Amino acid sequence: MTWTLLRKELRQHWLAILAVAIAAMIGYALIIGASAISGQAGTPFEGLRLFVRCMGLLGALVLCHRLVVVEYQAKTQLFLEALPMARWRMVTVKYGLGLAVMFVIVGLAFAIACLFAWHHEELTPRFLAILGVRAFTATWCAYSFCFLMGLLGRYRFALYIASFFGLVMLVEQTDLGLDRFGPIALLD
Numbered sequence: 519m520t521w522t523l524l525r526k527e528l529r530q531h532w533l534a535i536l537a538v539a540i541a542a543m544i545g546y547a548l549i550i551g552a553s554a555i556s557g558q559a560g561t562p563f564e565g566l567r568l569f570v571r572c573m574g575l576l577g578a579l580v581l582c583h584r585l586v587v588v589e590y591q592a593k594t595q596l597f598l599e600a601l602p603m604a605r606w607r608m609v610t611v612k613y614g615l616g617l618a619v620m621f622v623i624v625g626l627a628f629a630i631a632c633l634f635a636w637h638h639e640e641l642t643p644r645f646l647a648i649l650g651v652r653a654f655t656a657t658w659c660a661y662s663f664c665f666l667m668g669l670l671g672r673y674r675f676a677l678y679i680a681s682f683f684g685l686v687m688l689v690e691q692t693d694l695g696l697d698r699f700g701p702i703a704l705l706d
Contacts, residue, residue: 534584542623545573562634578661581616586668
């Protein structure tokens with residue numbers, strides 16, 4: 519039953535998944551090209567950091583919107599809920615599919631960065647493992663946040679705005695540096 523549901527998701531959302539992957543790779547090519555043209559291309563991993571921060575979050579937003587929000591707006595989840603299947607399985611398949619797509623996108627960007635850095639830097643397996651874990655963990659956190667927000671339905675906009683303004687107020691009113699915590703510190 520899980521494979522059937524996965525095939526249904528791929529059949530329904532293949533165009534959006536392909537568009538996100540192509541846009542992400544074009545974005546990464548632009549990041550690499552811009553840093554090379556400006557002469558500030560110190561390391562290819564700097565472009566990877568910018569890619570995970572920007573395109574990782576945008577890709578997660580688009581995928582979660584497509585996988586979760588559009589499903590509820592089109593009322594196709596009513597059909598899925600009528601099937602003899604647990605709801606957690608449907609949500610797990612959607613979450614796993616989107617996360618796998620995001621990991622493939624970030625994995626490709628990481629592999630490209632490693633190929634560019636291979637000629638200029640000494641890369642040890644430990645160093646690559648640390649960079650990979652940091653990139654994938656930040657991607658996982660961004661995707662999980664966007665997926666959760668997609669499940670909130672019409673309340674997600676209010677929560678997006680409240681969390682944004684809450685973070686801005688926290689940074690402005692206290693000496694707390696958000697760049698030292700969580701997934702933000704992973705990308706420093």
